[in-house]
Structures are given as structure tokens and as C-alpha cells.
Amino acid sequence: MSIKDNYKAIQDQLPAGVQLVAVSKTHPVSAIQEVYDLGQRVFGENKVQELMEKSPLLPDDIQWHLIGHLQTNKVKYIASFIDTIQSVDSEKLLTEINKESGKNNRIIKVLLQVKIAAEESKFGLEIPEAKELFQHYTDGKFPNIEITGLMGMATFTDDEQQVKQEFLTLKALFDELNQLKTLNTLSMGMSDDFPVAIECGANSVRVGSAIFGRRDYSK
Numbered sequence: 001m002s003i004k005d006n007y008k009a010i011q012d013q014l015p016a017g018v019q020l021v022a023v024s025k026t027h028p029v030s031a032i033q034e035v036y037d038l039g040q041r042v043f044g045e046n047k048v049q050e051l052m053e054k055s056p057l058l059p060d061d062i063q064w065h066l067i068g069h070l071q072t073n074k075v076k077y078i079a080s081f082i083d084t085i086q087s088v089d090s091e092k093l094l095t096e097i098n099k100e101s102g103k104n105n106r107i108i109k110v111l112l113q114v115k116i117a118a119e120e121s122k123f124g125l126e127i128p129e130a131k132e133l134f135q136h137y138t139d140g141k142f143p144n145i146e147i148t149g150l151m152g153m154a155t156f157t158d159d160e161q162q163v164k165q166e167f168l169t170l171k172a173l174f175d176e177l178n179q180l181k182t183l184n185t186l187s188m189g190m191s192d193d194f195p196v197a198i199e200c201g202a203n204s205v206r207v208g209s210a211i212f213g214r215r216d217y218s219k
């Protein structure tokens with residue numbers, strides 16, 4: 001299937017009100033432009049360097065989301081243009097984003113990345129840490145950012161029950177925090193598990209390979 005067919009097929013599976021973040025990491029600017037020309041405006045990248053190389057070559061009205069682990073010392077490189085940082089996993093990082101956001105006279109949107117997977121390797125805040133950080137935010141500690149929601153990745157497994165459990169755990173936290181201050185984005189689900197994520201309450205999905213094809217890391 002072509003990128004165009006893939007994109008249309010994904011769109012057909014998304015209920016109204018579910019945002020699609022097209023994950024373009026490792027794929028060339030030409031492929032991103034192709035999806036842009038089909039109407040997509042929200043794209044996700046996971047590396048600062050790659051984002052900085054590609055973004056100047058593409059239209060200005062793309063809303064870039066950073067979805068990969070972000071080092072504190074790299075926030076300054078993206079603070080002037082990033083729309084949303086989905087991968088906030090420490091208070092130190094949030095403090096830095098708040099600072100750089102202020103310097104740029106912007107309000108950067110962020111999602112707290114919460115660790116819901118059983119795997120040791122996945123980044124993210126533990127649930128109590130996420131609650132504490134959100135509390136500091138509602139107390140007014142980070143005036144230059146807006147926490148718009150939560151992001152999580154399920155375990156990479158065929159066990160759909162487990163995946164569902166993990167997504168529902170994040171949905172429950174989302175509902176709890178949403179009572180303290182309104183949130184609008186629950187980002188869960190990738191190419192292989194986005195239908196389950198939507199069933200569990202996701203209203204934003206991050207889809208890469210199902211649109212752009214498999215990633216080739218050898219290049």
C-alpha cells in the first residue's frame with residue numbers, strides 16, 4: 001500500500017474527536033510532505049536533532065510533537081517552535097521547559113509521560129510521581145507551560161488483556177487529575193494497539209509505521 005492508502009485507512013479507523021499524531025521519525029521530509037499534502041498537520045518526532053534538521057524544510061503550520069525522551073540540556077533547541085512535548089518524565093525537565101518557554105514568550109503544551117508498561121526499559125513517571133508533579137503545576141509552579149494531558153505506552157505483547165489493563169490504568173489517572181484541573185489529551189496507542197487504546201479512552205494516538213511503512217534504522 002502507498003502512504004496515501006495507509007493514511008486514508010488509518011483515518012477511516014479513527015472515531016470523530018480522536019487526534020492523529022503522524023509519527024515520522026526516520027522517514028524523509030518528502031514522505032512527511034506527502035502526508036501534509038493529504039491534510040495532516042500534527043507530526044511526531046522522537047529525537048531533537050532529527051526534528052531540528054527536518055522542521056525548517058517543511059511548512060510552518062505543522063504542529064510538531066516531541067514524543068521521545070528529552071534531555072534537559074536540549075530543551076533550548078526546540079523551545080521556540082515545538083507545539084507539544086509528550087514525553088515529560090521528571091520535575092527537572094518540566095522546570096527547564098517552563099524556563100525556556102518563558103524566554104520565548106510562549107506557552108508550551110506538555111503531556112506527562114506515565115510508566116504503565118511492565119517492561120523495565122520504558123521511560124515515564126511512576127503514578128505517585130505524576131500526581132505530585134501535577135500538584136506542583138496546579139499550585140502555580142510552572143506558569144509558562146500548560147499540562148494538557150497524559151501519555152503512556154503499553155507493554156509490547158500479544159496479550160491484549162494486559163495492554164487493556166495498562167491503558168485503563170492511565171485512563172483512571174487521567175480522570176482523577178482531570179478533576180483537579182481540566183485536561184484534554186490522553187495520548188495512548190501506536191500502530192499495533194491504537195484500536196484498543198481508543199476503546200480504553202485515548203483521544204490522541206501516535207501512529208508511525210502503519211502510515212509511513214517500516215522504519216529502517218540501518219541508514
Ligand SMILES: *Cc1c(COP(=O)(O)O)cnc(C)c1O
Pocket residue numbers: 023025046067068153189190191192206207208209210
Ligand atoms: C515510534 C513511536 C510511536 C509510533 O510507533 P509505530 O509502532 O510505528 O506506530 C509512538 N509513540 C512513541 C513514543 C514512539 O517512539
